[in-house]
Amino acid sequence: MKGRIALLLLLVALEGVFVFLLAPPLSFFDFEAAQGEPMPSGLISPTTFTVPLSGSELDQQRAAVENSVPFYLVYDSGVWPSVRASLEARLVRVSSDTAYVNGLLRELSAMYDKGVLDVDMVRRSFSGDMAVMRRNAGDTGATPLGSLNVHSLSEVTTAFGQLLAAGGIGSGATDSLESLLRANVLPDSARRAENVQAALQSMSMVDTVIVTGDTLVPPGGLVTGRTLQMLEALRSAGNSGLSSRQIRYGIGRFALLAGILLLATLYVRDSMKDTRAGMNRILLLATIWLLSAAATSLVWLVLRQIYRGSFATFVTFGAALTAIFFHRRDAAVFSVLFSAAAAAGQPHPYTSMLIGSISGSLAGYAAWDLRKRTSLPLSAALASAGGLFAFATCRTLDIGLTSNPVWIGALETVIAPLACTGIAISLLPSFERVFGVTTVLAIGEARNRNHILLRELSQWAMGTWQHSQDVADLAAEAARAIDADAELTEAGGLFHDVGKLMEPRYFIENLPHLAGGNPHDSLSPRESCRKVIAHVAEGVRLGRKFNVPPPIIDIIAQHHGTTCVKSFYEKARQQAEDPDSVRQSDFRYPGPLPSTREAAVVMLADAVESATKNLGQTDRERLEEIVSLVIDDKDTDGQLDHCAITRGNLISIQKAFLQVLKGRFHERVHDYPYGPDAQRGDGG
Numbered sequence: 001m002k003g004r005i006a007l008l009l010l011l012v013a014l015e016g017v018f019v020f021l022l023a024p025p026l027s028f029f030d031f032e033a034a035q036g037e038p039m040p041s042g043l044i045s046p047t048t049f050t051v052p053l054s055g056s057e058l059d060q061q062r063a064a065v066e067n068s069v070p071f072y073l074v075y076d077s078g079v080w081p082s083v084r085a086s087l088e089a090r091l092v093r094v095s096s097d098t099a100y101v102n103g104l105l106r107e108l109s110a111m112y113d114k115g116v117l118d119v120d121m122v123r124r125s126f127s128g129d130m131a132v133m134r135r136n137a138g139d140t141g142a143t144p145l146g147s148l149n150v151h152s153l154s155e156v157t158t159a160f161g162q163l164l165a166a167g168g169i170g171s172g173a174t175d176s177l178e179s180l181l182r183a184n185v186l187p188d189s190a191r192r193a194e195n196v197q198a199a200l201q202s203m204s205m206v207d208t209v210i211v212t213g214d215t216l217v218p219p220g221g222l223v224t225g226r227t228l229q230m231l232e233a234l235r236s237a238g239n240s241g242l243s244s245r246q247i248r249y250g251i252g253r254f255a256l257l258a259g260i261l262l263l264a265t266l267y268v269r270d271s272m273k274d275t276r277a278g279m280n281r282i283l284l285l286a287t288i289w290l291l292s293a294a295a296t297s298l299v300w301l302v303l304r305q306i307y308r309g310s311f312a313t314f315v316t317f318g319a320a321l322t323a324i325f326f327h328r329r330d331a332a333v334f335s336v337l338f339s340a341a342a343a344a345g346q347p348h349p350y351t352s353m354l355i356g357s358i359s360g361s362l363a364g365y366a367a368w369d370l371r372k373r374t375s376l377p378l379s380a381a382l383a384s385a386g387g388l389f390a391f392a393t394c395r396t397l398d399i400g401l402t403s404n405p406v407w408i409g410a411l412e413t414v415i416a417p418l419a420c421t422g423i424a425i426s427l428l429p430s431f432e433r434v435f436g437v438t439t440v441l442a443i444g445e446a447r448n449r450n451h452i453l454l455r456e457l458s459q460w461a462m463g464t465w466q467h468s469q470d471v472a473d474l475a476a477e478a479a480r481a482i483d484a485d486a487e488l489t490e491a492g493g494l495f496h497d498v499g500k501l502m503e504p505r506y507f508i509e510n511l512p513h514l515a516g517g518n519p520h521d522s523l524s525p526r527e528s529c530r531k532v533i534a535h536v537a538e539g540v541r542l543g544r545k546f547n548v549p550p551p552i553i554d555i556i557a558q559h560h561g562t563t564c565v566k567s568f569y570e571k572a573r574q575q576a577e578d579p580d581s582v583r584q585s586d587f588r589y590p591g592p593l594p595s596t597r598e599a600a601v602v603m604l605a606d607a608v609e610s611a612t613k614n615l616g617q618t619d620r621e622r623l624e625e626i627v628s629l630v631i632d633d634k635d636t637d638g639q640l641d642h643c644a645i646t647r648g649n650l651i652s653i654q655k656a657f658l659q660v661l662k663g664r665f666h667e668r669v670h671d672y673p674y675g676p677d678a679q680r681g682d683g684g
Helices: 002-022 055-068 079-094 098-114 119-123 153-166 171-178 189-201 225-239 243-271 279-303 315-325 328-343 349-367 375-396 406-435 440-447 452-460 462-481 486-495 508-513 525-545 550-558 566-575 597-612 617-636 647-661
Strands: 049-052 071-075 130-135 185-187 206-210 215-217
Touching: 049 225, 055 189, 071 189, 079 098, 079 171, 098 153, 119 153, 153 171, 206 225, 215 225, 243 328, 279 315, 279 328, 279 406, 315 328, 315 349, 315 375, 315 406, 328 349, 349 375, 349 406, 375 406, 440 486, 440 550, 452 462, 452 486, 462 486, 462 508, 462 597, 462 647, 486 550, 486 597, 525 550, 525 566, 550 597, 597 617, 597 647, 617 647
Parallel strands: 071 130
Antiparallel strands: 049 206, 071 185
């Protein structure tokens, strides 16, 4: 139940990542083009829209409008009395001629009565020609600035200086007196600002109007700066009215991913039966692609601040891990599904999907076999090369054109697979530990015959060790014949009987190497059966203690299923007063039944090896009959009911067993019910 809840939460998280991060913002028009690029089919306007003035054009027009508004001035009658008082006080100190001083002040008064304007000050903030002056609550009307009936401050200063010189006043005193002169025609800033604002509000912001069907770029034409300006205007015009479509757009995004998840679910159900049987493997698969989506979203959020549209995704991260933990065929399928979902978040979906599908498929194709040192570098190299090839091909076909420089897209398709593959490999141990799954590398390490349990087995239970090696050889060959995991099957064959380490003397294959005879001779059939059956649970315990990979431990637990230990069952029936009172269920292994093809193959190999281990040259003709009998016995007993073994698989397994066994004809001990010495103990 917890696993199903976790899976549901992962799927909800995946949906959320897609809808809120991967999917693009709602946009009316997402066409991308770069200046100077050809457009073979041209571009026609899909709707009517206006092209606003560009920034520089808008600044120029705003400046023109501002300069077209007259410069407003106001006559301030209070300036001259203040200036007169200051001048009179200073003139009295430098001249004793009262008549001269009064005449000088009368001349200045006449000038100030007409008006004094600081023209230089006005020109520093106004480049227009017209001005309006208000005097006594009346405007003069718009008049050229140079035609205003006023004196300029510079004219007044010059005339005043001449009058002072004529009166014999020195230059030192003249400069000091001239500094007291001020303009009495002043800027009316409030009125001008009000009129400028009114003029700007009435100013048109439109450059031109494009009507539906107008040609933006003729067929074969080049994208120009003007084209880009029109495209941006088209995009803005369309996006301005999208608020009413947000709900529908959100539903569409949700439905898109729901459809992709449905396809993924159907694929897992029909083509990944081993994965479907284990909730931890389903959680692993969902987590891998959720992390891929989340990482892609974060990368896009960053890159969107720099440029529009990106080919960088984490599809190779998901593909590499899927190939390693599942199958490279699965990696290719999920790469296509993931790329389809991610492409919906780009303005160039076809190119994005093509690059992602090719990169992911190639990454999974090469990454699955970790035993080869070249697999990971080859995976990254193939993914980068494939993505770059797809990108170059689309550019050649004029597909997926963007406003980004070409080198950015090419660099993304090369760097993303390299980074993703490295991150995927660094997280392998964490995935193995958290989800209890193993890679071929872990299986390969366990299959190394220097493993401590196998060394102990070869030292203390030599007969079992020889039997385990023979079972491993048979099982591996049969697994290859039905396209099962031969490495896992071989490892399962080597480890399936490690539980016999605790009491090896109770197993017939070890008796020639041990002193004291057959210990079962002094035990009741039920006690003997318990001793034999115990090796399965003991093997599971040892496997967990010595960190044997979980898939191998599963094979240890399942390699006998619920098989009956027939030798002791028949012995109990012979000793009982009422043979029918002996229940066969008391002499069966507790299970579980094999749940994978690999566990089933090990079970069959174990039984076949035990039944044929003492066949001689004269028994060649019986070999096929015995192998067929053993396989049919397991099948009819229901031991193969919970694994994906077909009748065709059983035929292939039988042929593989016979191919290996025909090379083995040395003296061995027979097991019941297929050999005369079977009642000496269980050799399975």
